Amino acid sequence: MQKLEEQTLFSDEESRESLALIEAALYVAGRPLNLRMLASITKMSSTKLKPLISMLVDDYSKCDRALELIELDDGRFVLQIKSKYVPLVRRLAMRPLLTIGPLKTLAYIAFRQPVLQSNVVRVRGSQAYAHIRDLRSLGLIKTERSGRSRFIRTTEVFADYFNLSHEPRLMKRQLEEVFKALENQEDEPEA
Numbered sequence: 001m002q003k004l005e006e007q008t009l010f011s012d013e014e015s016r017e018s019l020a021l022i023e024a025a026l027y028v029a030g031r032p033l034n035l036r037m038l039a040s041i042t043k044m045s046s047t048k049l050k051p052l053i054s055m056l057v058d059d060y061s062k063c064d065r066a067l068e069l070i071e072l073d074d075g076r077f078v079l080q081i082k083s084k085y086v087p088l089v090r091r092l093a094m095r096p097l098l099t100i101g102p103l104k105t106l107a108y109i110a111f112r113q114p115v116l117q118s119n120v121v122r123v124r125g126s127q128a129y130a131h132i133r134d135l136r137s138l139g140l141i142k143t144e145r146s147g148r149s150r151f152i153r154t155t156e157v158f159a160d161y162f163n164l165s166h167e168p169r170l171m172k173r174q175l176e177e178v179f180k181a182l183e184n185q186e187d188e189p190e191a
Contacts, residue, residue, distance in 0.1 A: 018042050018052055026069065026079035031160045034076045053077060074166070098135075105131035109141055110154050111175050113168065117143065117150040 060069040
């Protein structure tokens with residue numbers, strides 16, 4: 001891969017500034033960003049931006065750091081903590097995105113999607129209306145009218161936030177694995 005000094009598309013200062021801006025955008029977003037979004041932030045064309053991002057991905061892959069910059073299958077990029085460090089630093093997070101009630105409602109929706117809102121309320125209780133409103137405002141779910149009924153599905157934001165597939169069948173399999181792992185943790189006696 002080309003080193004920054006060998007990059008001929010930009011001056012060294014312009015390249016360093018662009019790389020720093022890409023890194024800052026990915027850090028602040030906390031979710032995958034596509035090339036178009038990064039191009040709008042850096043005010044660069046996608047053709048000029050792609051080699052810079054590739055250099056940054058390569059740089060992160062060579063460093064022994066806690067963060068990694070990866071390109072997802074759909075061409076988006078994400079800056080994240082390497083999975084081996086997540087359990088060690090999770091408790092330091094400021095606060096969880098969701099409390100347990102909305103999280104359970106979200107899990108039910110994700111696993112049963114597309115699911116009727118009336119079924120969610122029947123299973124989760126009347127508080128599910130508030131959960132659904134909050135989850136929708138966070139962009140984690142979307143509702144679709146079908147006659148007098150509302151169907152609820154998760155969004156790409158949900159899949160990105162929880163590092164799940166965008167494809168519903170694969171997402172359900174991933175969720176099954178998570179639920180099984182959680183059950184196994186609950187079954188283990190505490191030391």
